[in-house]
Amino acid sequence: MSDAPPASRVSLNALTGVRFLAALHVVAFHYAPREGVSAWLERFLASGPHSVTLFFILSGFILAYSYLGAQDSPRVQGRAFWLARFARIYPVYALGLVIMAPAVVDSLARTAGGLTQEVFWKLSGVGLAVFTLTQAWKPSVACVWNCPGWSLSVEAFFYLLFPLLCVPVVRAGRRGLWAGAAATLGVSAVATVLWVLVDRWIAESPAPPFGPDTWLQVAAYNPVLRLPQFLLGVLLGRLFSQRLSEGRGAGPGAPAQALVAAAASLAIFLVPWPGSSAAFKELALMPAFALLIWGLAYGRGLLARLLAWPWAVRLGEASYALYILHSPLSFYIRLADHRLGVGLAVSSPRAFFAVYALLSVFISLGVFLWLEEPARRWLRTPRRSATQHPRFEWR
Numbered sequence: 001m002s003d004a005p006p007a008s009r010v011s012l013n014a015l016t017g018v019r020f021l022a023a024l025h026v027v028a029f030h031y032a033p034r035e036g037v038s039a040w041l042e043r044f045l046a047s048g049p050h051s052v053t054l055f056f057i058l059s060g061f062i063l064a065y066s067y068l069g070a071q072d073s074p075r076v077q078g079r080a081f082w083l084a085r086f087a088r089i090y091p092v093y094a095l096g097l098v099i100m101a102p103a104v105v106d107s108l109a110r111t112a113g114g115l116t117q118e119v120f121w122k123l124s125g126v127g128l129a130v131f132t133l134t135q136a137w138k139p140s141v142a143c144v145w146n147c148p149g150w151s152l153s154v155e156a157f158f159y160l161l162f163p164l165l166c167v168p169v170v171r172a173g174r175r176g177l178w179a180g181a182a183a184t185l186g187v188s189a190v191a192t193v194l195w196v197l198v199d200r201w202i203a204e205s206p207a208p209p210f211g212p213d214t215w216l217q218v219a220a221y222n223p224v225l226r227l228p229q230f231l232l233g234v235l236l237g238r239l240f241s242q243r244l245s246e247g248r249g250a251g252p253g254a255p256a257q258a259l260v261a262a263a264a265s266l267a268i269f270l271v272p273w274p275g276s277s278a279a280f281k282e283l284a285l286m287p288a289f290a291l292l293i294w295g296l297a298y299g300r301g302l303l304a305r306l307l308a309w310p311w312a313v314r315l316g317e318a319s320y321a322l323y324i325l326h327s328p329l330s331f332y333i334r335l336a337d338h339r340l341g342v343g344l345a346v347s348s349p350r351a352f353f354a355v356y357a358l359l360s361v362f363i364s365l366g367v368f369l370w371l372e373e374p375a376r377r378w379l380r381t382p383r384r385s386a387t388q389h390p391r392f393e394w395r
Contacts, residue, residue: 010244012065014296015058016316017307022051023319026148027326027357033349040270047269049220052151053229053282054289055323059155060233061240061293068166068238070245078163085159087379092321092372093152097130100146100328136221146327150221157223158230165231169238181235184228185286191228192283195219199279219279229286236290240297255301261292262303315361321372322364329360 029048037045067081068074104126108119129135130145136153143150172180219225265288273281296304306312333356337345345352 010297010299011308012062012297012299013308013313014299014304015062015293015307017309017312018292018296018316019055019058019319020312020315020322021307022054023323023326024357025051026323027360030147030327031330031356032353035349043272044266044269047281050269050282050285053285054292055151056154056158056226056229057233057236057286057289058293059158060230060235061237061297062233063162064169064234064237065241067162068170068241070238070241071170074166074170076163076166081163082159084380085156087376089152089155089320091375091379092324092367093133093149094131095367095371096146096149096324096328099325100331103328103331104145136223139218139221142221146324148323148327152324154221154223154226158227161227162234165234169234174239174242177235177239181232181239181290184232184235185283188228188283188286191225192279196279232286232290233293236294240294254295254298255304256295257291258295258301258303261288261295264288265292314365318361318364318368321367322360325364325367326360329363330356333359 026048028045029051032045034042034045067076105115105119105123108122109115112119126135126141126144129138129141130149130153133149133153133156135142135145136150136157142153169177169180265285268281268284268288295301296307298304299308307316334345334352337343337352344355
């Protein structure tokens with residue numbers, strides 16, 4: 001069977017635009033100064049890691065829309081799919097690792113008191129993990145070398161499973177897809193409750209077997225625990241494609257859905273989540289992000305039109321480079337500020353962050369245009385699949 005007719009496909013430009021906002025949120029979480037900010041802004045900045053959840057759901061949605069569509073029997077050839085994913089993520093990912101290497105070596109050497117044999121072996125172990133995209137499986141190394149790369153390790157796990165996940169997704173009817181979406185939320189809810197119980201047990205135990213941060217890191221980085229988020233996106237992407245193929249476009253409620261979902265997401269960011277109850281924040285954001293993606297995908301309404309503005313789309317296209325490179329860029333821009341004697345990072349941290357963020361965005365645009373896209377085209381040219389839709393691909 002062939003894909004849905006071109007007339008039934010939409011551009012998804014608003015989803016490209018929202019990627020930039022999510023990436024910028026992560027940048028602000030890592031490097032925006034906190035001194036003197038109001039409580040609500042502090043809570044918003046502290047919610048930056050949760051924007052990665054939006055990335056995971058959106059990734060599943062886009063892949064399902066691009067590779068499965070509404071076909072009765074779509075085929076996703078593993079080798080071609082994995083090559084396309086490698087071409088899409090690895091060039092910029094590797095660039096981030098290479099330019100971050102001096103900072104990693106310097107940090108480890110300072111901690112160990114020099115370039116000792118211990119530092120060499122640690123670098124070798126961490127390097128093997130990060131270059132093979134397996135660091136998320138070991139919390140202790142997940143953030144040692146260009147921390148944002150841990151999410152690409154999780155994505156690599158998703159990509160490995162995607163051709164297999166497609167089989168039950170394609171066979172499921174509409175009711176089965178909706179039931180599966182509900183099940184992903186149910187599984188996440190059970191995992192969250194279990195995590196809270198374990199976390200409280202560790203906190204109350206006189207001799208806990210693990211440190212208090214171990215379970216937090218496992219819950220944050222572990223690819224298996226993140227899988228329901230990706231799968232939720234896959235199921236919604238398949239449902240969305242089927243709806244379009246049936247000629248059922250955006251209903252009158254689509255713009256309102258996007259606005260309500262955006263407001264709900266913002267409210268969840270800003271509401272205080274004390275103690276271990278913060279674990280439920282991620283769970284509450286899953287349906288809010290899902291509804292946001294669903295509403296924006298139709299491209300209707302003021303919010304979707306703003307996010308589909310050409311410059312917003314261009315920034316969204318460069319958001320992957322921004323996300324991967326913002327930590328290395330922070331190191332070098334801060335180093336230049338110090339070596340050149342400007343001292344802006346010390347005298348005016350907010351002004352420094354504004355300069356850093358602006359420079360990071362411009363550099364990311366250049367990396368997208370002159371490295372990411374050319375490298376992707378070059379790597380994929382020999383084995384381009386006729387069922388792929390590169391315009392809609394992301395991560």
